[in-house]
Amino acid sequence: MEKKDVLRLKDIVGKKNVKTDPADLYVYGSDSSVHSARPWVVVRPENTEQVQEIMAFANKEKIPVVTRGAGSGMCGQTVPVKGGITLDMKRMNKILEINPSDVFCRVQPGVVDDDLNHALKPFGVFYPPTPASSRIATIGGEIGNNASGVRSVKYGATRDSVLGMKVVLPDGSLVTLGARTRVEATGYQLHKLIVGSEGTLGVVVEATLSFVPIPKFRCLGMANFDRLEDAGAAIADIMASGVIPSMLELVDSVAIKAVNKTMDLGLPEVEAVLLYEADAMVKEAVDHEINAMQEVCKKHNGAGLTSSYDPKERAKIFMGRKKLFPALSKFSDILSSTSLADDMAVPYSKMAETAKKIHEIAARNNIIMTAYGHCGSGCMHTKILMEPTRQDQWESARKAVAEIYEYVRSVKGTTSAEHGIGISKASAFKAEKHDSLDLMRNIKKAFDPNNILNPGKLMDAHEDWVTATDLRYTIA
Amino acid sequence: METRTFETKYLDKWKSNLDSCIRCGYCYEHCPVFKDTRWESDAPRAKMIMIYGLLSGKLEPSTYISDKLSSCFYCGRCVAACSSGVPLNEIITDAKRDFQGTEFETPGTTSVTNTDCALCLACVRSCPHEAREFISGKIFTDTVKCQSCGLCVDICPNQAVATLLSYGTDRSSLNQEVATFLDKDNAKAIVFGCNWSYFPDLQSSAMDLEKDPEYKILINMCGGRLEKPLLLEPLLQNAWGVLVACCPDGDCEHDGNVKAATHVAGLRELLKEMDIAEDRIQLVQIAHGDKTGFQAAIDTFMETVNQLGPLNPR
Ligand SMILES: Cc1cc2nc3c(=O)[nH]c(=O)nc-3n(C[C@H](O)[C@H](O)[C@H](O)COP(=O)(O)OP(=O)(O)OC[C@H]3O[C@@H](n4cnc5c(N)ncnc54)[C@H](O)[C@@H]3O)c2cc1C
Numbered sequence: 081m082e083k084k085d086v087l088r089l090k091d092i093v094g095k096k097n098v099k100t101d102p103a104d105l106y107v108y109g110s111d112s113s114v115h116s117a118r119p120w121v122v123v124r125p126e127n128t129e130q131v132q133e134i135m136a137f138a139n140k141e142k143i144p145v146v147t148r149g150a151g152s153g154m155c156g157q158t159v160p161v162k163g164g165i166t167l168d169m170k171r172m173n174k175i176l177e178i179n180p181s182d183v184f185c186r187v188q189p190g191v192v193d194d195d196l197n198h199a200l201k202p203f204g205v206f207y208p209p210t211p212a213s214s215r216i217a218t219i220g221g222e223i224g225n226n227a228s229g230v231r232s233v234k235y236g237a238t239r240d241s242v243l244g245m246k247v248v249l250p251d252g253s254l255v256t257l258g259a260r261t262r263v264e265a266t267g268y269q270l271h272k273l274i275v276g277s278e279g280t281l282g283v284v285v286e287a288t289l290s291f292v293p294i295p296k297f298r299c300l301g302m303a304n305f306d307r308l309e310d311a312g313a314a315i316a317d318i319m320a321s322g323v324i325p326s327m328l329e330l331v332d333s334v335a336i337k338a339v340n341k342t343m344d345l346g347l348p349e350v351e352a353v354l355l356y357e358a359d360a361m362v363k364e365a366v367d368h369e370i371n372a373m374q375e376v377c378k379k380h381n382g383a384g385l386t387s388s389y390d391p392k393e394r395a396k397i398f399m400g401r402k403k404l405f406p407a408l409s410k411f412s413d414i415l416s417s418t419s420l421a422d423d424m425a426v427p428y429s430k431m432a433e434t435a436k437k438i439h440e441i442a443a444r445n446n447i448i449m450t451a452y453g454h455c456g457s458g459c460m461h462t463k464i465l466m467e468p469t470r471q472d473q474w475e476s477a478r479k480a481v482a483e484i485y486e487y488v489r490s491v492k493g494t495t496s497a498e499h500g501i502g503i504s505k506a507s508a509f510k511a512e513k514h515d516s517l518d519l520m521r522n523i524k525k526a527f528d529p530n531n532i533l534n535p536g537k538l539m540d541a542h543e544d545w546v547t548a549t550d551l552r553y554t555i556a
Numbered sequence: 557m558e559t560r561t562f563e564t565k566y567l568d569k570w571k572s573n574l575d576s577c578i579r580c581g582y583c584y585e586h587c588p589v590f591k592d593t594r595w596e597s598d599a600p601r602a603k604m605i606m607i608y609g610l611l612s613g614k615l616e617p618s619t620y621i622s623d624k625l626s627s628c629f630y631c632g633r634c635v636a637a638c639s640s641g642v643p644l645n646e647i648i649t650d651a652k653r654d655f656q657g658t659e660f661e662t663p664g665t666t667s668v669t670n671t672d673c674a675l676c677l678a679c680v681r682s683c684p685h686e687a688r689e690f691i692s693g694k695i696f697t698d699t700v701k702c703q704s705c706g707l708c709v710d711i712c713p714n715q716a717v718a719t720l721l722s723y724g725t726d727r728s729s730l731n732q733e734v735a736t737f738l739d740k741d742n743a744k745a746i747v748f749g750c751n752w753s754y755f756p757d758l759q760s761s762a763m764d765l766e767k768d769p770e771y772k773i774l775i776n777m778c779g780g781r782l783e784k785p786l787l788l789e790p791l792l793q794n795a796w797g798v799l800v801a802c803c804p805d806g807d808c809e810h811d812g813n814v815k816a817a818t819h820v821a822g823l824r825e826l827l828k829e830m831d832i833a834e835d836r837i838q839l840v841q842i843a844h845g846d847k848t849g850f851q852a853a854i855d856t857f858m859e860t861v862n863q864l865g866p867l868n869p870r
C-alpha cells in the first residue's frame with residue numbers, strides 16, 4: 081500500500097485511528113481460526129460517514145477491505161487473505177435506542193452482545209441468539225456469521241432476531257434494509273441476506289434487533305447415557321415430542337474425560353451426557369416440559385436424572401459444559417485444540433451416528449476429536465486435538481475434515497450451523513452448495529463488482545484450507 | 557549504555573502454552589489497557605500473539621512491541637478469563653525479562669522516578685515487589701519486577717514517581733474524567749472501583765441515553781493507589797458523593813485496601829470538621845467477582861446521596 085493511501089485514510093478517520101506497525105498488522109491478521117495473514121493497514125471508523133468515505137476510496141483504488149468485530153470467528157472470516165484494509169468496528173459501539181413498546185432496539189455494530197443484554201435486562205427482556213462467545217462477540221460479527229447459541233433451539237439464530245439494518249455498500253452508498261416491524265413482505269428481504277454473508281456484501285453500520293421477555297422460571301436437567309446411540313435417540317424423541325426445550329446440549333465421552341481430567345468435577349464416565357433446559361413464565365409449564373424430557377431420557381436408558389430451578393445449582397450442573405474449552409486445551413501437554421471441522425448441523429435422527437462417525441474418523445486419522453453441541457438445534461461441534469507443530473498431523477487433519485463433511489452431506493446435513501465458512505470450511509461448503517454457487521457469485525457481483533469486500537472467502541476461497549494462508553502455528 | 561542482543565531465552569518455554577491459546581479473545585474484555593485504548597493491539601490476546609510472532613521469527617523485536625508487552629498492571633483479569641488456562645502474567649513477565657537490557661527495553665507501565673526525588677526512600681520501602689532500588693544516589697525501578705501497582709506513586713511526598721504510560725489510570729486522567737462527568741446535567745456521584753472487582757457497567761459498549769446517568773464508575777488499578785486529593789476532587793467540584801470500592805480485608809496482595817480505608821477515614825474526619833455529612837464519602841469492600849454486590853452497594857450509596865441532596869445547593 082502506498083504512503084499516500086495511508087495518508088488519505090488518516091485524513092478520513094484521524095491519525096490516531098490508523099495503525100501500520102508490523103506488530104499491529106500481525107495481531108489483526110489472525111482470529112480464533114488456524115489461519116494467519118496480514119492486512120496492510122488497520123483503520124477504526126467512528127461513524128457511518130467515515131465508513132462511507134473509506135469504502136468509496138477503497139473501491140476506487142480497488143483495495144480489499146475486511147470488516148472486523150472482535151475477531152473471534154473460528155474459520156478465518158477476518159483473516160485478510162488478500163491484505164488490504166482491516167476495518168475495526170469496535171469504536172462504533174453505541175446502543176442507540178431501546179424501545180420496549182415497539183419491541184426493538186437499535187445498535188451500532190461494535191456493541192458487545194453481553195453489553196446489549198446487560199442494557200436490556202432492566203426492561204425485563206433479552207436478545208436471544210447469544211453465542212458462547214457473547215462476552216466479546218460484537219453484533220456486527222454475529223450478523224456476519226449468523227451466530228447462534230445454546231438457547232437458539234427455542235429462540236432462533238441471529239437471522240431470526242434481525243429486523244433491519246443500515247449497510248454501507250462497497251461504493252460508499254448507504255442503504256436501509258428491512259423494517260422495524262415484526263413481519264415484512266416488502267420485496268426481497270435483503271437484510272436477511274446480509275446476515276451470514278461474512279462481511280462480503282456490505283458493512284453493517286446499524287442494526288435493528290428484536291428481543292423477547294426474560295422467562296420467570298428456568299429449570300436445567302441432566303441425564304447420563306452408557307451408549308451414545310441412546311442419547312441420540314433421546315434427542316430425536318424429545319424434538320419430535322412437541323416439547324420446546326430452551327436448551328438441549330450433548331457432551332460426548334472425550335469431552336467428559338477432558339473435563340474430569342482437568343477439573344475434577346467427577347462426571348460419570350459414560351458415553352454421553354445430555355443437558356436439557358425448559359423456561360416459561362409459569363412454573364407448571366416448565367415442570368411439564370422437564371418431566372416430558374425426563375420421561376424420554378428414561379425410555380432411552382438415561383440414568384442419574386437430576387434437575388434444578390436454583391440458579392446456583394444450575395450453574396453447577398452447567399459447569400462441565402461451560403469449562404469444556406479450557407478442558408480440551410489442557411487435555412494433554414502436547415496436544416492443542418484447533419478449530420477445525422468445528423461445526424455442522426445434521427438431522428436430529430443422525431445426531432448419535434454423527435458423533436460416532438467423528439470418533440471413528442479421528443481414530444483412523446490418528447488424532448483426537450470430540451463431539452458436543454447445541455443438539456436441540458441440530459448443531460454439532462468438534463475440535464481437533466493434535467500436535468500443530470507436526471506436518472503429518474496437518475495431513476491427517478485435512479483428511480479427517482474432508483471425511484467428516486462428506487459424511488455430513490451424505491446424511492443431508494449442512495457444513496455450518498453457526499460458526500460460518502470463512503476459509504477452513506470453504507471446500508466443504510462449495511461441495512454442498514455446488515448448484516447454487518453461480519447464483520451466489522452473481523449476488524456478490526451485484527453488491528461488490530470489484531470484489532473488494534473480504535475477498536478470498538466463501539465461494540472465492542482457496543480449495544485447500546491447509547495451504548490457503550500461513551497457518552498460525554509454526555510447523556517443524 | 558551497553559545493551560545485549562534480544563533473544564527469546566525466557567520465553568522459549570512457553571511455546572506450547574501459546575499453541576494452546578485458542579485466540580478466543582476472552583482475555584481482553586476486562587483488560588484496563590484495552591479498555592483505555594480500545595485497540596486490539598493493546599489487549600492481552602495481542603500480547604500473546606506478539607510473543608508468538610517473536611518466538612516464531614515472524615516478528616522482529618522492536619521498541620513498539622516492548623512497549624506493548626511492558627504495559628500491564630498485573631490485575632490478572634485476563635488470566636481469570638482465559639478459556640484455555642494460559643498463564644498470561646507469567647508469560648508477560650518473561651517477555652519483559654527477555655527485553656530487559658536490550659536496546660528495545662522500555663518502561664511501559666513501570667513507575668519511574670524523576671529529578672524531583674528527595675531521596676527519602678519511602679517508595680523503596682513501600683514497594684511490595686522489591687522492584688525499587690537505591691543505587692549510587694539514584695532510585696531505579698526493575699522493569700521485570702514492577703507490577704505497576706502504583707503504591708510508590710501514591711506514597712511519594714514530592715510527586716516524583718509516575719508511570720509514563722498510564723492508560724488513563726493516573727491522577728490527571730482520572731481528574732479529567734471526573735470533571736467531564738460532573739459537567740453533565742444529572743451528574744451526582746463518582747464511584748471509584750478497583751479493577752479486581754467486577755464492575756456492573758457495560759464492558760466495551762456505550763449507551764446513547766436520553767438522560768445522563770447519576771453516577772460514573774471510574775476504574776483504577778487498586779484502591780491503594782487512589783491518592784487523597786483525587787478522592788476529594790469530585791466533592792470540590794460539587795459532586796454529591798464519592799464511593800470507593802476495594803477488596804475485602806486480607807484479599808489485596810499489596811494491602812492497597814488498607815491504605816484506601818485509611819484515606820477514606822481521614823477524609824470523613826475532614827468532612828466532619830467542615831460540618832459536611834461524612835457519609836458523602838464511603839468505602840465498600842467487594843469480593844472478587846461480586847458484580848451483583850457491587851451494584852447493590854452503589855444503589856444503597858445513591859439512595860443516601862439522594863437523601864443528602866446537593867453539597868452546594870446550585
Ligand atoms: C470460544 C468461542 C466460542 C464460540 N461460540 C460460538 C457459539 O456458540 N455460536 C456461534 O455462533 N459462534 C461462536 N463462536 C464464533 C464467533 O465468536 C461468533 O460467530 C461471533 O458472532 C463473532 O463475532 P465477532 O465480533 O468476533 O466477529 P468477527 O470474527 O470479527 O467477524 C465475523 C464476520 O462478520 C463480519 N463482520 C463483522 N462486523 C461486521 C459489520 N459491521 N458489517 C458486516 N460484516 C461484519 C466479518 O467480516 C466476519 O466475516 C465462538 C468463538 C469462540 C472463540
Ligand code: SF4
Nearest residue numbers: 587628629631632634
Ligand atoms: S493482567 Fe490486567 S492489565 Fe495485564 S494484560 Fe491482563 S488484564 Fe491487562
Ligand code: SF4
Nearest residue numbers: 577578580581583638
Ligand atoms: S483467553 Fe486465553 S486462549 Fe483466549 S485469547 Fe486470551 S490467552 Fe488465548
Ligand code: SF4
Nearest residue numbers: 683702703705706708
Ligand atoms: S510500588 Fe508498585 S508501581 Fe512502584 S515499583 Fe513497586 S511494584 Fe512498581
